[in-house]
Amino acid sequence: MRRVLIALIAVVLGLAACTGEGEIADFGPGVPDDEQPELPADGGLDVNEVAAPGEAPPADAQLEQVDWSEAAAWIRRENEAGRPVVINFFASFCEPCKRELPLLLDTAAAETDVAFLGVHTMEQRELGVQMVDEYDIAFPTFHDPSGDVVFEVGGRGLPHTVAFDTDGRLVSRVFGELTATNLDQLLSEVR
Structure with a gap:
């Protein structure tokens, strides 16, 4: 069932490409937020409850392919560093x-007490490499x-940004x- 939901979200996100300023590709056309299907993260998410993989991805990973357990391990390692x-x-x-990337990059450079992570999702890796290079991420x-x-963090479209506090709990999203x-609000909620 989980794989079917992941596949459905991938198809919808792929077909509903991001459009105008401030808009997102919703889970389904014309579905109000209060009628969106519930996803696992909607009930709360704690990375400490995710089974650990053999090893977390490198702290400075550049487009390393990951699954949720590996991403959760990376978050836990940053949390352990405070x-x-x-x-x-x-x-x-x-x-x-x-x-939004210029704002995000400037904020990440200024906010050294917060770990920033980009996740290139549901595309060929080569397109992510081009984007990382073009925007100097x-x-x-x-x-x-x-x-x-x-999917695991409850994404329903792009762009999507989430924040985990130092206890590994998902506390905010945009x-x-x-x-x-909204980025300042997200940062104030995560501290």
């Missing part, structure tokens, strides 16, 4: 993802071709394009 984690999900077909990035990671205001 840092909350902000994860931004992106894809090359998503124009709002591209527009300096923070670590993962490649999530199946959409496993975005559906849609980041602005200075």
Whole structure:
């Protein structure tokens, strides 16, 4: 069942490419937020409850392919160092993802007490490599071709940004394009 849901989300996200400013590709056309299907993260998410893989991806990973258990292990390692984690999900077909990157990169450079992670999702790795190079993404990035990671955090479209506190709990999210205001709110909630 889980694989079917992941596949469904991947298809919907792939078909409903990001459009105008501040808009996201919703889970389904015309489905209000309060009628969205419930996803696992909607009931709360704690990375400490995720079975650990053999080894966490490198702290400075660049488009290393991961699944949810590996991403959770990476978050736990940052938490052990006393840092909350902000994860931004992106894809090359998503124009709002591209527009928010300069703000995200500037904030990541200034907020050294917070770990930032990019997750290139549901596309070929080569498209992620091009995007990382074009935008000079300096923070670590993962490649999530199946959409496993975005599914587990309750993603319903792109762009999507989530924040985990230092206890490994998902405490905040932004559906849609980041602005200075909603990114500041997300950071204040994660600290």
